Amino acid sequence: MSSGSFPYRLVATDLDGTLLRGDDTVSQRTREALAAATAAGAAHIVVTGRAVPWTRHILDDLGYQGLAVCGQGAQVYHAGEHRLLTSVTLDRQLAGLALAKIEAEVGPLLLAAGRDGLDGDVLIGEGYQAQEGPLPYVPMREPSELWAAPLNKIYIQHPTLGDDALAEAARATVGSLVDVVMAGPGTVEILPLGLSKATGLSLAARRLGLRAADTIAFGDMPNDIPMFGWAAHGVAMANAHDTLKAVAHRVTASNDDDGIALVLEELLTG
Numbered sequence: 128m129s130s131g132s133f134p135y136r137l138v139a140t141d142l143d144g145t146l147l148r149g150d151d152t153v154s155q156r157t158r159e160a161l162a163a164a165t166a167a168g169a170a171h172i173v174v175t176g177r178a179v180p181w182t183r184h185i186l187d188d189l190g191y192q193g194l195a196v197c198g199q200g201a202q203v204y205h206a207g208e209h210r211l212l213t214s215v216t217l218d219r220q221l222a223g224l225a226l227a228k229i230e231a232e233v234g235p236l237l238l239a240a241g242r243d244g245l246d247g248d249v250l251i252g253e254g255y256q257a258q259e260g261p262l263p264y265v266p267m268r269e270p271s272e273l274w275a276a277p278l279n280k281i282y283i284q285h286p287t288l289g290d291d292a293l294a295e296a297a298r299a300t301v302g303s304l305v306d307v308v309m310a311g312p313g314t315v316e317i318l319p320l321g322l323s324k325a326t327g328l329s330l331a332a333r334r335l336g337l338r339a340a341d342t343i344a345f346g347d348m349p350n351d352i353p354m355f356g357w358a359a360h361g362v363a364m365a366n367a368h369d370t371l372k373a374v375a376h377r378v379t380a381s382n383d384d385d386g387i388a389l390v391l392e393e394l395l396t397g
Contacts, residue, residue, distance in 0.1 A: 133167035133395055136341035139328055139354060140387060142175040142185065143311055144347035145364055148383050153189060160388035163395055172196060172331050174324050176310040176350055178241045178279055179204050179211060180263075181249070194334065198241065199308060199318050199350060200327025201279040203334070209245070213330060216243050216277045217305070217319050223274065225301040225317060229283070232300045233293070239264070239282040240273050247279070255284055256313055281317040290315055294349075308350040309368075316350075325353035343394075345379075345387050346371060362390055 138161065140146045146153055161171050173195040175182055182197050182204070192207035203213040230236055238252040249264040250272060251257050257264055267273060273281075285293045294309040297317070301307070306318040324346075332338065344351070344358035347367040355361030355374050363375035364386045372378055379386035 132397075133164050133169050133391075134397075135164075135343040135360070135394070136169050137332055137335070137337045137343070138164050138169050138171045138391070139174050139342055139344040139358060140171065141324075141346040141348070141351055141354075142173060142177060142182070144366055144382050145345050146173065146382070146387060147185070151185070154385055154388070156385045157388040158189070160385075160391040160395070164391050167395060170335050170337060172328065172335075174200075174328050174331075174344070174346075174354060176308075176314070176316070176324075176348075178202060178247060178249070179245055180247055183209070183245075194331045196324060196327035196331050198279045198327075199310065199316060200322050200324045201318070203327060203331050211245050212334075214243055214279070215319055215322055216279055217281065217317070219274050219278060221304055222278070222281055222317060225297075225305045226281070226283075228301050228304075229297045233285060233288060233296050235286070237284040237286070238267075238273065240278050241280045241282070243277040243279050247276075254286075255282070258311075258313060279318075283315050283317060284313060309348065310350040311348055323353035324350060325357035328354055329357060343390075345390070347382065362386075 176199045178198040186206040195204045197204050201215045237255040239255045240250045242248050250267045251264045252267045290309050294315045298307040305320050308316050339357050340359050342358040343360045344354050345362045347364045349368050349370050361375045363372045363378045365381040379390050
């Protein structure tokens with residue numbers, strides 16, 4: 128425990144639907160609550176499904192200088208130094224086999240993929256519905272481009288199956304080859320087997336000399352479940368997926384209603 132009045136030494140926050148409001152900004156109240164927690168001796172680590180290229184601008188805007196876990200745990204990034212400390216890539220041969228098996232089960236998939244590295248492009252295949260917003264991507268001209276460079280993840284969509292159903296079917300079919308997570312609306316991801324936000328967060332925490340027992344974590348989606356399993360205390364947002372709420376220690380207000388700040392303020396004054 129910290130020597131100040133705050134009972135945790137590490138605050139781990141997801142980004143989308145958690146730290147970020149619907150307009151991709153962080154409220155002043157939440158910024159102040161996080162600053163107060165760090166002033167009381169806690170470290171703050173952002174833990175996001177976004178790869179580094181889609182995360183850097185947000186961290187820079189926050190003035191964030193610490194470690195961030197990106198790409199569902201694949202990348203540990205030093206925001207202050209703009210440096211990638213660790214990176215895990217997806218075995219492309221294994222990923223190709225997994226896609227073939229999933230398609231044999233549910234029919235043709237719509238595909239996108241995130242390339243590895245600080246400046247790795249996100250490739251979007253024909254028909255794939257990219258999420259709205261300012262995040263950059265590159266259209267794939269032909270399927271072979273998917274495999275032309277190291278990847279940290281593949282995104283899959285289906286013409287008729289919803290996110291939860293697709294993730295469940297894919298996990299049942301290829302769960303022994305790769306990991307499959309539902310990370311947000313329209314965002315089902317194929318990852319290296321054994322990779323999760325928990326594995327990435329444990330690596331980042333170890334670099335700071337911190338442990339799971341020191342950690343409070345905030346999230347909103349099923350990909351946050353491993354992080355909640357690792358941390359001492361897991362807090363789901365009011366807007367969270369039901370499967371995450373089911374394993375959370377508590378549920379706070381939504382990301383648009385300063386849910387993180389409410390909990391941190393309570394702990395700081397408790």
